[in-house]
Amino acid sequence: MLINQLLAGSLLSNDRLMEAREYYSPTNQAKSAEQAFAGWTERVSLQSEVGSAREMAGLTEEELSEMEAEFVRCPKRARSARARAIPTGAVLALLGTVGIGAHSFLSGTSEAGRQAILMTSGVVLLAGLVVLAVSVLSAFGALHLELSHGTTGLYFGRLDEQHPWLYKAATLRHHPAAEAYRERVLRERGWLRGLDYVMMKETVRVHDAAERTLPTRLVAERIQLLQPSDESAPSMSHEKAPSMARPKEQIRQAGRQ
Numbered sequence: 001m002l003i004n005q006l007l008a009g010s011l012l013s014n015d016r017l018m019e020a021r022e023y024y025s026p027t028n029q030a031k032s033a034e035q036a037f038a039g040w041t042e043r044v045s046l047q048s049e050v051g052s053a054r055e056m057a058g059l060t061e062e063e064l065s066e067m068e069a070e071f072v073r074c075p076k077r078a079r080s081a082r083a084r085a086i087p088t089g090a091v092l093a094l095l096g097t098v099g100i101g102a103h104s105f106l107s108g109t110s111e112a113g114r115q116a117i118l119m120t121s122g123v124v125l126l127a128g129l130v131v132l133a134v135s136v137l138s139a140f141g142a143l144h145l146e147l148s149h150g151t152t153g154l155y156f157g158r159l160d161e162q163h164p165w166l167y168k169a170a171t172l173r174h175h176p177a178a179e180a181y182r183e184r185v186l187r188e189r190g191w192l193r194g195l196d197y198v199m200m201k202e203t204v205r206v207h208d209a210a211e212r213t214l215p216t217r218l219v220a221e222r223i224q225l226l227q228p229s230d231e232s233a234p235s236m237s238h239e240k241a242p243s244m245a246r247p248k249e250q251i252r253q254a255g256r257q
Helices: 002-007 014-020 033-046 049-056 061-073 086-105 111-141 143-156 166-174 176-188 194-211 216-223 247-256
Strands: none
Touching: 033 049, 033 061, 033 143, 049 143, 049 194, 061 143, 086 111, 143 194, 166 176, 166 194, 176 194
């Protein structure tokens, strides 16, 4: 763990290695729901939100419900054994400090006894500092997993009245592509979940990006129409666009008549 922390940010860091292989990280099939959720948490911490949502979207309704139940059972990620050793290291460091400070007040003890107490206290203090340092580094090293644990729970959670992404998903229903995705999920799989909000958002983004590739003249003709065209209608061809009258041209023609 200490070596990993020292190499963080260098050419050998884990983030750079994962980026070089496009975050490809195959995992074995988990034996329990707890192990499966931990595996998904690891994958969410390494991949983009769209990449994680695409993988989760391939799970069955039973598997998604099992992951949701696991998050409800354990909403916070269990700390590792090294992270749980922080109080132990602090207590050892405190005992060593007290022993070093108190040995000089032991007037009734021989010089050899005071030296033994001093050496023992120094060893305890050093051991406590080592345990404390390793535990703190381990806790900081797993901080991204703590955050990813909650994000993974949001992906698997149903879009009900308690889900924080409910209104964000509801606003996407006005887009035809997102509405088509929503209806397909309800028909083929079941409950809409947080991962479906991510997929709907990506669907809308891709659809809007395709709209931005239209010629500027065509877009200008669309926006100047007196009667706006239906968004669900097919795109206008280049031949029909120039023939549509603009508001100013309509007013001029009416004045001439």
